[in-house]
Amino acid sequence: MATCFRCKTQETELYENGVPICLKCVDARSVKRRPALSQLEDIRATLHQQFIRATNCKEVATAHNRLNDFLARGIVPEDLKEKLKKAAFA
Numbered sequence: 001m002a003t004c005f006r007c008k009t010q011e012t013e014l015y016e017n018g019v020p021i022c023l024k025c026v027d028a029r030s031v032k033r034r035p036a037l038s039q040l041e042d043i044r045a046t047l048h049q050q051f052i053r054a055t056n057c058k059e060v061a062t063a064h065n066r067l068n069d070f071l072a073r074g075i076v077p078e079d080l081k082e083k084l085k086k087a088a089f090a
Contacts, residue, residue, distance in 0.1 A: 001011040002020035006029075010022035069075040076084055 001013055002015075004010040004012050004022040004025055005019045006021055006025040010024060012020050012022040014021055014023065014026070016026070066077050070077070
């Protein structure tokens, strides 16, 4: 039997590429592998959808604030003041 090359505490008969390694170290190493490309693409797609939804919520909040300012305080947004001027001269 040989001592595991990685942890140097376990005796093992298992060899990988000519190097002794115990089952505990093999299992620990396999956990750290990167996820498959398809899993990464799924994560990216989910995060992108969440970003789009968050952006749309911000637009809704902005529109709500503009409407509330107009109804409660009579504040006309700058981009709509031109429309108000044209309607006054018509």
